[in-house]
Amino acid sequence: MKIYHVLLLILCTACSNVLKLPTDVVKSDKVLTIVPDYTDLTIPCNIAPMNFRVDGEWDEVLLRLKVGDEDFLLQADKKGNILFDAVEWQQWLARCKGKNLHYTLYTLKNKQWTQWPAFTNNVAADTIDPYLCYRLIEPGYQLYGRMGIYQRNLTSFEERAVYEADFASESHCINCHAFQQGRTDKMLFHVRNNYAGTVVVNGGAINKVNTKADSLWGTAVYPAWHPTQNKVAFSMNKTGQLFHLTGEEKIEVIDEASGLVIYDADKQEIALIRDEAEVLENNPAWYPTGDTLCYTAARIDSQKLRVNPTAYYNELRYDIMYMPYDKSLGCFGQPDTLFPASRLNKSVSFPRISPDGRYLLFAMAEYGQFHIWHKTADLYMLDFKDKTIRPLDKANSTDAESYHAWSSNSRWIVFSSRRDDGTYTRPYFAYIDCEGRDSKAFVLPVEKPEQHLLNCRSYNVPELIVQPIVHSSEAFKKVVQGQQAMPLRYKP
């Protein structure tokens, strides 16, 4: 007899846990804040569950999710977190390709249910590249200790360290990871200070090279892999920093000198592309055809800049330049101006051309080139088809937007933004439709919605990649910490 009692109890308990849509509800026309803001977005059909937290203190929170013709009711946890089941989420996205997901939130407070205005997210049929590579570091200014380059699977929450500089090793900085067309069999990153060199993955081999050839005054900095050849264009920068005492901005990063070089990974040669005394060349980027190199350049009075950089920092304005490249001969033609931002009293940085060759995405602010520290920095897009330039109004925010990259299908962009708190950069994604229209940006989905709030490290240099990095962090560690940087031959 006892067993039946137990079964009955279990059955009753189970029945009492079945979620029911509240009937006696008060409809509110106010906006209920959810963190992160995942409302009215266009999202990829292969993105990880976009968990969020409902702001405020509620006794209970329910989400009614409409997927096609089906309705699902989900209950938030005690903290107000709506956490989706990964498998179900992917099924819903697959079912809703090109359609909308409808969200309606219900909250219970003092035994009164409130229904909040519904919102929708459009599921784009276009997928996003499955991996994101970034560096995580506290937003320090000059020093480094614990930092790492990580790879995040965008279809799940899996994150893996590509390489980590930890407290146990000699202090070293790692930066500027770059890939050839989002492929990981051709990639590189720099190591500074101890173990200095550039780690280059060329097919199966990992090597460390010293890009500071005798005839060059600096080492390679910002990279751009040639789309088809085994070559990398780099900027070469003599960089310094200035620290504000008060005001909106906290830091200025300026170049006293800069130029462009090209590294041939097959021949282990490095050659100078441009290094004019009165011009600061920076941020190289290849056209997808590989026959044109795009970069930024600012005319300067080098004497003035060297003597008094603090008085001159806000007069530096960069234009977008381009120059033809002969792939068979490996030589460059004369440069020309693509976008003279300085004429508009603006300054650009990081031109990145979409893989389909139609758009040029860049960051623009009032002055300078390190726009991630400029609150006025926004993303703009040049359409090669109709020669128009316009800001990405929906994707931009009132804070700094800068380092950005395209997905391999040219439909998604990822960029760093300080919009959350003005201090910590987070990777944001936005959809660019076939007409070049942008959509509202959304932050990288995380397993627990409070993760971004509690994370005290910034995401730097987000790059979308089409495949995972196969080499283990131990393999990279072996090369970084155990291999001498191979000197490169200077090609005059």
Added chain:
Amino acid sequence: MTKKRIDGSRPKKDRRKYVLKHLTRVETGIYFFCFFVYVYCCYSWQLYKMQDLSLFFFSYDDLRLVDHSLSGYGAYIARFFLQFCYYPLCGSVLFTLLNVGIQQAWHRIFGASRFVLLAYLPSSLLLIYCSRLRYEIFCTIPPERPMEIVLLLFALSWMMALCVGWFRKTNKSDRRIAFDRSGVLKHLSSFFLLLLLTFAAADHDRNVRAVFKMQYLLDRHDWQGMVKTAERVDKPNRLVAAYRTLALVNTGELSSRLFDFTYDYPELQLISRRGETMGEGVIYAPEVNFHAGLVYASLRNLTERATVYGVSPYTLKWMAKCALLDENRPVAEKYLALLQKTLFYAPMAQEYRKKIGDMKRITADKELLSAYDLMPIDDRFEQDLRKPLFIGYYTVAANGKSKRSLDLSMSACLYAKELDAFALRARALTGEKNIPKHFQEGIITYSLLKATDFDRYFSIMPGMKRRAETLLRRIAELKQTPDKGKEALAKEYGDHYLYYYYFGNRSTKSAETQSASNGGIN
């Protein structure tokens, strides 16, 4: 519970065993007392600082992120114990208890207290060694490591004690701790030996201990306590002077007491966990910059530390204060949300959370108001104002929000020996009756050195000019032997600005300044 026989009578006590047992307790008690006094007097502030540098909060996520190795779990457990050092008394008791445990285990292993000193030594030497690690400003070794070592020692000692007991296979009564009659004497002599060893340590150690205490007092806003602690140090170093100055800023005595304090002037450099000196010449105490109103500079110092050593309650609480003054609500929320997860900083975080975005509440907090008053109005670059580095240095050329910032700026000018800049600001004091002592001395020094009658516009105390003239004459006489002159005049004129002007703050190293072109970027 007292045992009773079946017939209800109590067993006859074994008198010898009873006395031995209680004497052993006395011996342990003495050991506890001696070690506790030693730890509390000499190292409780250090333990406080070490917990301040070590972040622990229990959550499933945190546990999941722990390095799944023996050392990873060891560090996690050590961080758990270290957090109790938030209260110096509690930290000292905990540390002592662990050491009593070690001593008891050794007692069981070796059978008697003949190794009494050895039982004291590991933890004491560890504490002495820790004071050399400069936790007051650096964090070259993770702060939980010393606690980890003590815990490991405790665990190993007891494992050994249990093993020894097992293999001896003696009956229970034979395994009883034997009382060594000379044990008490040995404990006391060991205790005094340790005290002697600690106090005989270099001046450096005394400075370090003073800084630890001042940092603790700073967190409790005990400004007078800070000044007293600084003035008790025989040969104070620059950091002691900096914290004293910070306290003077808050007591309002900066312009009358800044220069009656001489100190050594060693260079400070940030040191990596591997022990190498790092890029920036000086990473100054962020709280010192904060109290000079240099919130951005303080924030920068803190983020550099977080970058090099990781986030800790220390960085979080100061970054939260900076964010509050910078009116950066989300960032203040972030830091305070993290602090609120800790056991002991949660009340403070809760209190500060109420201030987010509420300028009235922020300015109602004396400490925050003090820094807010001194915040610069004009934007300049740190590089333009960097040399020399000390509290208020940057404000030499920057306008602050209140009259207090003018005082700080003038003190900074005097400190930096920028007499022209000082005189320019001193004009604001014309007609004032109670000009602070050092400002009067600064005005006279300017008049004497520039041979002007600048001082006649100010209300100067009678006799002050004559004293300065005498001092200047004597300095001229002793010019050939400056070191001798410094010593000869210290007693009589050590508190005078002119003395400071000639003999104080004369470091020759210039590594502190950094040009805009130096250093890379992250």
